[in-house]
Amino acid sequence: MLRMFLKLVPLLFLFLGAAQAQRTTQDVFMMQYFQRRLQELEERVIRCDQDLQTVNHKMYDVSAEVRGQLRGVTALKTEMQGHMENLALRVDRVERDVEYLQNKIPELSEVEIAESVLEEQVKEAKEKKKAAIPQNKDCSSQLTGIKSQKIVKKAGDLNGSWMRDPTKGSSRIYFFSGSRNRTLLEFVSMKTFTDTNWTRMAEAILLPLPWQGTGSVVHDGFIYYHHADTRNEVLKVHLLNRTVVDRMLLPGAGRMPAYGLSPHTLLDLAVDEMGLWAVHADPDFGGNLVLTKLDSNSLSVEHTWDTTCKSDEAEGAFIICGTMYVVYNSQSGGRSTIKCLFDIHDTLLTEEVPSIYFPKRYTSHSGMQYHPKEKQVYAWDDGYQTTYKLDLKKKKQAT
Template identity: 40%
Template sequence: MAGIVACVLFSLVTMVHSQVQTAFMEYMQTRIGSLEERIVQWHDHSNRYSSELRDFKNQVLKMLENIEKEREAVRNEVENVNVRVDRLEREVDYLETQNPAPPCVEIDEKLTELHMNKKKKNEKYEKLTDCSDTISQVNAMKILKRYGSSAGLWTKDPIGNSERVYVLDGAGNDTVFVFPRMKEFTLSTSTRKAARIKLPFPWVGTGHIVYGGYLYYLRQGEEFQVIKFNLANKTVVDSAVLPIEDQVPVYGLSKHNFIDIAADEEGLWIIYATKENEKNICLAKLDSNNLGIEQMWDTPCPIENAESAFVVCGTLYVVYNTKLPSRSRIQCIFDVSGTISNENIPVVYFPKRYGSHSSMKYNPKERQIYAWDDGYQIIYKLSMKPKDELY
């Protein structure tokens, strides 16, 4: 009896175990099937993403290739535009040199009466030299360097054989820098190679000149005073208050200049303006020995939009610009000998540069201009021709 019971129990246990094993196997198969489906889905998604990424990469490469082509095309267009602009500027330069100068001043009855009353003052000048040339064009421009502030002047002594370069930085200062030669000035990055000359009085403006071993500069006090300073022994040789009343800035675009001292083949000149003749620039011949005024003239050259001026062979050349600096041009002249007039000259343009000239110093020995342009030191080489060729 016990054996039968045991056999029955064993059968039951075997049957239950078989059912459990079968259910477990079915469960595992179901789970494995589910995993296989997910693996297939992941594989499909992965292939799709890889395909999309590959397509995107191809699109990006094509876009980069197109961008490179477009950049090359733009570069070529810019180069072509630059060439055309340069050609256009050369053509404009040529055309500008061919156009006659417009009249500098409108003559009315009051102006005529003023000149009649000052006939003695404005009489012709008897020249000391046989210089009879006038500027035909600015032949070349050489930019040496950039040094100092926006206003200043640099120059050489036209008398003698000295190669020294004198630099007066700023529209108000008291220290002159002297470089032994042009090379030292051009290559130096500071004033270490320059000698320093301390002036007894600070200067005002940029209208000073070095002439015959002396610095002639303007001192501002109650009145404007010209100082003659010996550069060799560093002493004041002479000084004079010019007989010019109620002075005003001589250049409309350079308000810091009341007197501009110029040198040419004839000697020293004073360029100035007064309230009495507040519209036009005045000129005077200065005796370099005793600082006396030898002769005075009222010129037809307007102060308005004047930038700077210089004298060549007894002829005043006034340089004009605009309030927003563009291209400087000689648009008005005044010949103290009466040989040439504004109707006989073309407008002379200076090459493109940086801003506006704070000083332009003509060197009669070298026949070139030392200019200070917004902190840049520039040399303009001039081309001359006889005055009688203008007729």
């Protein structure tokens, strides 16, 4: 019995070993199967991630293309708005001209009126053709030359403007430093302005909104200036209480600098014996200057003239008795010269008036304001505050 048991023991161990080997082989097969499945899943995840990246790139490209098209549409919209504004301006001018011509042309029923009456009407029509604004009898001056130059001082930025209020007969000086600012300085007199401690003697006037360019003016107790960051808005601010009392959009202005050598000034305001004026350049008119008469009380446009004076290489302009004198120079700086003028009454022509030269100076004027009572120009010459006494003579009346 014991001998038989001993024979069975090796057989038992052999059977157990074979069973264990079979289980080990099955486990290896299962592990290999799971590894293959995991590898297949990993490859699928990688392909899916690649597909997502491809889709994202395509979506980005489509988004960029849409943004570009939107920018193009916005640019076209802005351009169309500019064209529409210009068209409206042109239509308004044509309507005014047609109305003006209709007022001049007699009705057919009046063709058979007396010859003397007809001659009188023709004469009247010629008078009206000179200008929409009648010539002021008290304003009979025309510029013939620069009598003298005086450099008052050097202060502030390279660009700016300074002036007096001509309507008040005041001795106060108004100092606009820079082509963009919100604070101007007021001095009680020229003596205070030229004093050594001039900054301590100045009164700082904080405007409600900043100005742009060097075309600001002080007129009858109000400050008129181009509102910064707008194309063509003109503000009227009360000098004492610093509030905006009126504003207007100057038709056609602000699309290019008024003067080629003063790129910071999109529109220039001026005062003469006849009141308030505005000057700007029109790209649709070959870059020529456009002169506009404004009502200083309501800021409404009284009349507009397209002039033959070029804005290219111009540095500034001023107006005397309804005649605009345009000052030219060169990019490198030199001697300023009046080479073009425009008289709204047609009593003066550029070709009939010789070029007027300014005394030798520094570089270029950035601001020029005429004072009707003093008969001189307050100029800003590369940071130098300068005055020019003018040589004037009686202006012939329109015939």
